[in-house]
Amino acid sequence: MAKQSTIKAAVFDAYGTVFDVHSVIELAERFFPGQGKGLSQMWRSKQLEYMFLRSLMGRYVPHDENTEAALVYCCRQLGIACDAERRQQLMAAYLHLRPFPDAIAALDALSGYRRAILSVGTRPMLEEMTTYAGVRQKFDELLSVDDVAVYKPHPDTYRLVTDRLDVSRSEVAFVTSNYFDVAGAKAFGFNVFWINRSNAVPDELGLLPDVTLDRLTGLADAIRRFALPPPA
Amino acid sequence: MAKQSTIKAAVFDAYGTVFDVHSVIELAERFFPGQGKGLSQMWRSKQLEYMFLRSLMGRYVPHDENTEAALVYCCRQLGIACDAERRQQLMAAYLHLRPFPDAIAALDALSGYRRAILSVGTRPMLEEMTTYAGVRQKFDELLSVDDVAVYKPHPDTYRLVTDRLDVSRSEVAFVTSNYFDVAGAKAFGFNVFWINRSNAVPDELGLLPDVTLDRLTGLADAIRRFALPPPA
Secondary structure (H helix, E strand, C coil): CCCCCCCCEEEECCECCCEECHHHHHHHHHHCCCCHHHHHHHHHHHHHHHHHHHHHHCCCCCHHHHHHHHHHHHHHHHCCCCCHHHHHHHHHHHHCCEECCCHHHHHHHCCCCEEEEEECCCHHHHHHHHHHCCCHHHCCEEEEHHHCCCCCCCHHHHHHHHHHHCCCHHHEEEEECCHHHHHHHHHHCCEEEEECCCCCCCCCCCCCCCEEECCCCCHHHHHHHHHCCCCC | CCCCCCCCEEEECCECCCEECHHHHHHHHHHCCCCHHHHHHHHHHHHHHHHHHHHHHCCCCCHHHHHHHHHHHHHHHHCCCCCHHHHHHHHHHHHCCEECCCHHHHHHHCCCCEEEEEECCCHHHHHHHHHHCCCHHHCCEEEEHHHCCCCCCCHHHHHHHHHHHCCCHHHEEEEECCHHHHHHHHHHCCEEEEECCCCCCCCCCCCCCCEEECCCCCHHHHHHHHCCCCCC
């Protein structure tokens, strides 16, 4: 039997998918010339590692605390003197990220669907970020892993979508740039749209996205095509 | 009340703690001159990431399969043509690691304690590695996370020690070079000895080792001192 899907909801990852973290890298480079890019890369890597480790140990902390801890570690490890004020400014930059240029049109083209964010950020972080960027009203729901106190890619985080939006797994188009999120969402049973902005190769986790795009442009068309009834 | 501990068992992490993975790096550099070190670093990093991600998704695979998947990914991402034979040789090198020079004396000095390995490697991998290196008889038990189908730092992995060695948490001296393992073992309630060979800073996870050494030399003394009754 040929597959037929009815997509009811488009659910987006936030960091790196809808919102561009590049402004944080710029600020880090301005604070620490020549070291900002290296710091940002290690910071992102440690931020993820701490998310995974804390989830596995059953020692969840909210994402702002987790992100700041990762920053403190990286500065110590790299021997960068980052005082409290600069640390606070870097953390504040995380709250005021710009959406990618292709995000607004993609969200508008999906206005016929329920639109939501599922993010590792806390609810206050997501409210602040979407409001500051002027895109809050484009989302019906802002879902935060903080409500289940564990990080992606644990299945409990994806269950927030089916519980709160009252949709089934196969009715969800899940959109993310982060491969660990592709894997987690696919393992949970969503239809997964991978936004592969950096031309990366898929991770070898035995889980592949349904559709791959190089940016959000064309997402609405891709979701519609995906849900088309099979040819008679 | 002053702390008093009775240590009954010394439990070691294997990879990077008792066994030196440097020979794998050498082989990678021999196969791919100029790229081997970068490949090895990314391989280790991906190997850990896959351990954590698979554990969080409830999709455990044994460590040999996980390690090979990470290698395949890294070669693809770096554009390194690694044929099946070279891949097999790199995997075989993982089974025939040398113990660190300081490991043998440290293990011998602890012969009065129960000695065990708790590793992410499978039982066959650990049997092969310890036998090939001639240190199998120095361990009473080789414990593998494969028995609980989840990776460190999940608490179920550390529970293998208290279950199989019939000791309490406070009777265990847990020895590891890997900070995620320090954190997991400490969260579980072991006395943790961090072998900080690379002069790293502790991760910001709210969990610190009880004792830090720069190599295994002096470990037996450190464990005895740790367990001394407090001065009257």
